[in-house]
Amino acid sequence: QVQLVESGGGVVQPGGSLRLSCAASGFTFSGHGMHWVRQAPGKGLEWVAAIQNDERNKYYADSVKGRFTISRDNFKDTLFLEINSLRAADTGLYYCAKDETTFVTLPDYWGQGTLVTVSS
Amino acid sequence: SYVLTQPPSVSVAPGQTARITCGGNSVGSKSVHWYRQKPGQAPLLVIYYDTDRPSGIPERFSGSNSGNTATLTISRVEAGDEADYYCQVWDSSSDHVVFGGGTKLTVL
Numbered sequence: 001q002v003q004l005v006e007s008g009g010g011v012v013q014p015g016g017s018l019r020l021s022c023a024a025s026g027f028t029f030s031g032h033g034m035h036w037v038r039q040a041p042g043k044g045l046e047w048v049a050a051i052q053n054d055e056r057n058k059y060y061a062d063s064v065k066g067r068f069t070i071s072r073d074n075f076k077d078t079l080f081l082e083i084n085s086l087r088a089a090d091t092g093l094y095y096c097a098k099d100e101t102t103f104v105t106l107p108d109y110w111g112q113g114t115l116v117t118v119s120s
Numbered sequence: 121s122y123v124l125t126q127p128p129s130v131s132v133a134p135g136q137t138a139r140i141t142c143g144g145n146s147v148g149s150k151s152v153h154w155y156r157q158k159p160g161q162a163p164l165l166v167i168y169y170d171t172d173r174p175s176g177i178p179e180r181f182s183g184s185n186s187g188n189t190a191t192l193t194i195s196r197v198e199a200g201d202e203a204d205y206y207c208q209v210w211d212s213s214s215d216h217v218v219f220g221g222g223t224k225l226t227v228l
Contacts (some may be wrong), residue, residue, distance in 0.1 A: 002147075035217065045163065046204050047153075047217035059215050062121070083191060094211040104217065105210035106153055108174070 001028040004096045004111030016086050020114055021097030022079040030054075030074040033099035035107045036081045040092040048094070049081065050104035061080045061106060063089075086107075086118045122211040124136050124220035131226045140223045142190040142207030151210045154183060155165060155220075158203045166205075192202040194225070202227045 008020040020036070036048040050059045051091040058070050069082040079096055093115050097107035126142040132138040142152060144168045152170050165174050167183040168191065192203055206219040210220040 037217075044204075044222040045157075045208075045219045047219060050217060059217075061216065063127075067182070099166070104163075105151070106168060107160075107217070108165050110164075112162050 002098060002109040003044075004109065005064055006094065006096050006111045007115035009114035009116045010080075011119060012086055013120050014087060014118055015033070016118070017082070017084045018116060020068065020081040020083065020096075020116075021116060022081075022111060022117075024077045024079065024096075024098065027098065029072075029077040031102060033102055033104040034070075034072060034079045035097040035104060036068075036070060036079075037097055037107065037110075038090075038092040039095070039113075040089075042087045046092075050099070051079070052104060053102040057098060082115070088118050091116060091118045121214050121216065122218050124207055124209065125221040126205075126207060126223045128221070128226045129226065131228055134197055134227045136197055136198060138194040138197050138201070138225055138226050140190070140192045140194075140205050140207075140225065143188055144190075144209065147190050147209065148186045149190055150185075150211075152183065152185050153208045154192045155208065156190055156201075157202070157205045157206065163206065171204060192222045195226055197225075199227050201225060 003025045005023045035050045067085045071080045093113040095113045097110045100106040100108045150162040154167040157163045
């Protein structure tokens with residue numbers, strides 16, 4: 001069965017950085033695109049970034065472009081999100097999600113999330 | 121950028137039918153996917169490509185998509201269906217995944 005386990009969240013000051021990880025198992029990681037989606041406390045889902053299976057293309061929400069970097073290690077079945085210049089508005093639960101295909105149009109399985117809190 | 125509009129809330133009595141709409145410009149030309157999120161849980165895909173159900177999702181869940189509105193229909197609503205529901209598309213114009221704002225389904 002598909003398992004996605006996020007880690008790396010925590011409390012960070014404004015302007016700080018974090019590196020989130022997502023360990024994948026139960027499917028052929030290198031055969032699927034991957035996503036990061038976040039949810040601010042009490043709010044809806046906000047797509048953050050996505051990466052094709054072969055890293056050929058990466059996509060970012062306008063709100064994070066230039067500050068966040070998505071990457072993956074297909075040998076270690078792990079997805080990453082490097083987040084810099086953090087702002088209070090970046091606070092939330094960050095979910096890792098697997099795409100149905102090699103591309104990035106349909107996140108079909110989700111992890112339980114890792115919490116990022118930006119506060120001084 | 122592309123916008124999907126959902127009603128903030130829908131209420132329905134047990135055993136009745138709930139319909140949750142997702143509006144967007146020519147959304148009928150896109151593939152719409154629906155997720156259910158219960159409190160404290162990750163989102164769960166319940167309908168994909170407008171009308172398909174993942175394995176394990178009851179037949180009570182169905183979807184449609186035409187013109188400017190996609191609809192998630194839940195028949196014979198149960199107390200366990202109470203959750204937030206989100207629609208989602210891929211916007212090829214911006215290369216972005218887009219979510220609707222979510223609809224809270226309350227079972228009276």
